[in-house]
Amino acid sequence: MSYKGGPSTLFGNAANFVAPLFALVESAYYKFFRRLSWRDSVEVLTQRLSLTSEVELKETCRSPVSLWFHGASLGETRTALAFCAAVLRALDRKNAVLFPYENNFQIRSLLFTSANVAAQEPLLRGLDFLNKTSLKTGTSAEFQRRLVPYDCPSCVNRFLSRFLPRNAIFIESELWPTLLQESKKKGVKLFLLDGRLSPASKERWTSSAFGTSMLKQMLTSFHFIGARNEEEAFFFKQFGCSNVKVIPPLKVLLPSGSEGDSVSLPTRFGPSWMVCRTVHKIASLKSLPKGISTHDPEEISLLRVHKRLCTTWKLERKPLLILAPRHVERTSKIFRAAQFIGFKPSEIAVHSRHSLSDNVSLLIIDSYGVLSSFFQQCKVVFVGNSLVPPGGGHNIAEPLHYKCVVLHGSYIKNFVETWRYLNIFNSSSPVTCMIQNEDNLFNRIQYFLLHLEKAHEWGEMGYTSVKEAEEFVVSSVLHELVFEPSTAIS
Incomplete structure (x- = not known):
């Protein structure tokens, strides 16, 4: 037809x-x-x-x-x-x-x-x-x-x-x-x-002759395609795209305007660690009360880790957890989940509503575009949507620009190219810490918060790698778009 x-x-x-x-x-x-x-x-x-x-x-x-x-x-x-x-x-x-x-x-x-x-x-x-x-x-x-x-x-x-x-x-x-x-x-x-196209998108587009024809028409509209990896490049070429090349991941670039952002946390708080971009998923957790039965088990694990940190912490100033969900409209549900884990309402603060009192140990970020403000204050950052399958991960490069120790789970399929690329520039050891389970996460966070000099070393190593990667990404990608005046076509 x-x-x-x-x-x-x-x-x-x-x-x-x-x-x-x-x-x-x-x-x-x-x-x-x-x-x-x-x-x-x-x-x-x-x-x-x-x-x-x-x-x-x-x-x-x-x-x-x-x-x-x-x-x-x-x-x-x-x-x-x-x-x-x-x-x-x-x-x-x-x-x-x-x-x-x-x-x-x-x-x-x-x-x-x-x-x-x-x-x-x-x-x-x-x-x-x-x-x-x-x-x-x-x-x-x-x-x-x-x-x-x-x-x-x-x-x-x-x-x-x-x-x-x-x-x-x-x-x-x-x-x-x-x-x-x-x-x-x-x-x-x-x-x-x-x-790139996700496996689900590829299956959806290629499941019928109509979808395949439409996908080919879209892809061949591009003058140039910079593919994320060889697999994606091969897929694009199958649809008749001739000008396709694999380019370094753009995610290693520091988002514009981030460098000037800053926020100050009161000095009365101990070392802070941050969880960014946790994602809501449908999950059956029978142990949770009504109203929070669909929380991501990763989020519950992270709250448990912080509660355990606060309970076992022997120094005077207890650590502060800054939790930034991917979808800020879930703030009230996260608040209830934290209460279920054992945090008192007075120990929880919401960024746009509450001031940080002396006994606050959990700060929930409920607005977009402010993560970079808090990266500068945190020694350790866990990148969410990566600890529990199917995961997928989020950008692991951004916290490295602020000399943070970056932790993440093993389910980072959406950012595995970024992870591999960053490690090319530091062959001696990985630039991030991969976490396997809840106990592993607790031990890592406790170690870095108690040994801030080690956290500083890891942060400097990651910062050096991401800056080298950033410079190479810019020169490589712009090479496809930028020409010296002597070679320009008039």
Whole structure:
């Protein structure tokens, strides 16, 4: 069976009918369940449908977008910000030409889009940092942020007609059929960096002839694909992508604006350790009371470890655990879980609501984009979603930039390339500590908190490795996009 205009066209035509309904539902969700203001929830609707007023666009976009970055959620958006900052610094140092197929290419206006509303606030702070970076390098570019439009022809074409992007860099696996097809039609050069597809996504796309055809149409829209590893590169090439290369992981780059962040913890607290990005999973824990039966067993293990630390701690100032869940709306459930483990309500503080009293031993972070503020205060960081299967892990490189000892479980399939890559730059010993179980985690944390000089040594070793890796990543990836003026194509 054939589809006139291809599978993406059929998909796009169907999406045109449901987009307004989806926009209303999403806007209502953020208003009533995520507590956004009416103005912000309406803004979600207008940006998804690309209905932003022409007056606002004239104020925010005085020239066509020369470079457009897109990432699905907070992690990919932070990677895009970090890479953009590296691009600005590299162009300033090398006096090089970006995208040599353009005549006299200059960065005048940059656009960042995300599919996740939670990424917009951290993105605003990141753009402020990029603006300062551009002023230092003499670029004087405009920086804008938007939610990506719904993947239907009407929304996408309004978006492209208003912003007029010329080059687009997509991060990881954010593939939208209509967005890619229409962008290519309008002459936008598309690049996919850190490209990957999860096993589930591959199975979903290739389970039918229609899905396979649509995936091929999307992947061949890219001018260049920087794959995460050889396996991904082989997969992309199977679909007719000719310009595919394996590139180093972009996750080793320090997110933009992080270096200047800081927070001070009162000196009355003992050494602090941090757990970042624990993830909610459906799990049957019969020992837990009603209301917290679906908590991640990893989270329960971490709370037990800290309770054990506090109970056995012999020094005057007890350690402080800073727990940052991946989804901050779960704060109240984590609070109840901590009470079940044995913490008194007076020993638990929520970052945005409570002050740190003398007897607080657990601080729960309930806002996005503030992790870097606490990395500077912590000696030890455990990266979550890695101790209990199936796991997957989170970015293990970011805490290394702050000279933290980084611990994680063995289930880091989403970041195994980053882990391997970082260890290339330190062959004497691993740059992170891999934890096998709860007892192993307790022993490691207790050791480093009691021997801060050893924690300092590990932190310095990890910092050196991640900085060397960062420099190599930037030079390797930019080599595919940046050319010296003598080799530029006019």
